Amino acid sequence: MRKENSTNSINERYLHKKCALNVAIDIIGVRWASQIIFSISQGVNRFHLLKEELPNISEQVLSRKLKILEKQKIIIKTIIPDSTPIGVRYILTSRGEDLLPIFENICEWGKSYSLDFEN
Amino acid sequence: MRKENSTNSINERYLHKKCALNVAIDIIGVRWASQIIFSISQGVNRFHLLKEELPNISEQVLSRKLKILEKQKIIIKTIIPDSTPIGVRYILTSRGEDLLPIFENICEWGKSYSLDFEN
DNA sequence: ACAATAACTAACAAAATTGTGAGCTATAAA
DNA sequence: TTTATAGCTCACAATTTTGTTAGTTATTGT
Known part of the structure; x- marks a missing residue:
């Protein structure tokens, strides 16, 4: 799937080595990831609940994202x-x-940003 | 370039509407963006300096990223x-x-993350 | 026996991001 | 007059991410 020797991969590794900021950004910067983490923190913590909360996500995509977050040790999957x-x-x-307090800060920044652009 | 009616675009708009966190994430979460903002803050603030600092970025990509950051009113281009x-x-x-104090926090988080994974 | 629910998975296709190679403008120094 | 530097731009191609369709397993309720 991933070509280890593409410029894309080389640049990714370069940025990761340069600063941990870029490591973190590559985790929280992909689609759905931050929203899923936030939703879980709010109690939307089951597969079908997340499906309801994010009606536009497909089951396959949700499953994929959860698996990645699990591998990154950001969430844990427990059997009820x-x-x-x-x-x-x-x-x-x-x-x-x-990550939650960081999300708060990013969100605040995003709000002031949106004020200028969306209106 | 961007298909306004692709599921991808619809999902993007959905997330932006749901929370400003997702707006912000889509700005800082693309490749090079955060690193460029940080580098400029450190005085690496000219085209050729950024090129030196980030040897793996091509001029076209750097130019593109700077233009986007300018449109987003995160940087201003001034003629010397x-x-x-x-x-x-x-x-x-x-x-x-x-964004700088936020980057500090994200970076700290990324460091503790890297400790577990890269070693 | 059949439908419904929870939680997936695999193979594939579409879309978006990212990177490439070549070329441009303007000025000045050698 | 050729070369160098700064700062780009264009058309295109490769790569990666994101989304789609159609399944699967296991269990309970009807």
Whole structure:
């Protein structure tokens, strides 16, 4: 899937090495990721709930994004005991929770930005 | 270039409307953008200096990114008077400067993240 | 037996971002 | 007059991300 030797990949690695800012940006900067993390923090923490909350996301895309966030240790997938059909709940790790105050700041910045442009 | 009626565009608009967090993320989350803003804040504020600092970026890509940041009113392009060949200097707007403390936080988060993964 | 629900997955296609190669303008120094 | 520097722009191609369609498993309720 990913070509390790494309300029694209080389540039990605270059930026990651240059500054951890770029590492973080590549995690939170992809579509849906920040919104999913925020939604989970608000209690929208199950597959079908996220599907309702984000009506335009397909199941395959949601599944993919959750899997990536899990691999990045930002969320943990837990099985709800004694549930049928089997229930899954996603919770934030402490690393995931550390993002929430940052999101607050980014959001504030975004609001003042939107004021100028969307109106 | 951009298809206004693709699901991709519709989803983008949906997320922007849902929360300004997603507006901001779409600005700072594209390749090179955050690094360029940070570099300019450090005095690497001319076209050729940025080219040196980021050896893997092509002139066309750098030019494109600067133009977008200018349109977003994050940087301002100023002509250096009485310079030959004509010199250009990029400076951050106050909106651009407001990003710097946020970048600090994101960077800190990225560092602790990298500790777990890159080593 | 059949539909419904939760939570996926695989193969594929479309769209968007990112990068390439060549060329341009203007000025000045060698 | 050729070369160098600063700062670009164009048309195009490669790569990556994002979205689509059609399934699957397992269990419960009807």
